[in-house]
Amino acid sequence: MAVSRLSIGKFLELIITITCLVLHYKSLHESDPQTIVLSSGTFVGYTVILVGLFAGYILSTPINKRIDIFFSLIGCALFIATGALILRDWDNGFHSVVNSETHKLAMWKAWLSIVNGVLFFLDVIFTFRD
Known part of the structure; x- marks a missing residue:
């Protein structure tokens, strides 16, 4: 079976999504309920979707x-x-009581989420051109 760049892209998206889900579990101290619901739904939902697509x-x-x-x-x-x-939630200063390790995990979660969003956009471009 030949491995295409689309399957490599989907696998990378899946790995980052699962990583975000684990980081979310370890750093679940957001103060905004909408952020908690959106992040939980995105990470869990796209884990299921990407496993199916992959x-x-x-x-x-x-x-x-x-x-x-x-x-x-x-x-x-x-x-x-x-x-x-x-x-936005972690940079507003509300989380000063949370230890620095949890703050680092939350920042990694946020940046990996944004990187994964960019990968999804690149996936759109490659899928459209293919």
Whole structure:
């Protein structure tokens, strides 16, 4: 089976999403309920979606290009919004009582979320061109 750049991209997105989910579990001290709900839903939901899409690529099951682009566009928006909200929540000074290790984990979670959003956007471009 030939490994395409799309399957490598999906695998990378999946790894980053699972990493964000683990970091979210270890640094769940956001003060804004909307940030908690959006980040939890994005990380868990896209773990499920990406496992399904990646399994489709591995099993050589064709996935409709429009569906793939749809999931990637929504993922791009959700991951960038989640990362921005986490950054905003942790940079407002409310979390001064939380230890610095948790703060570092939250910052990693936010930046990895934004990077994953950019990867989803690149995925849209590559899928559209392919």
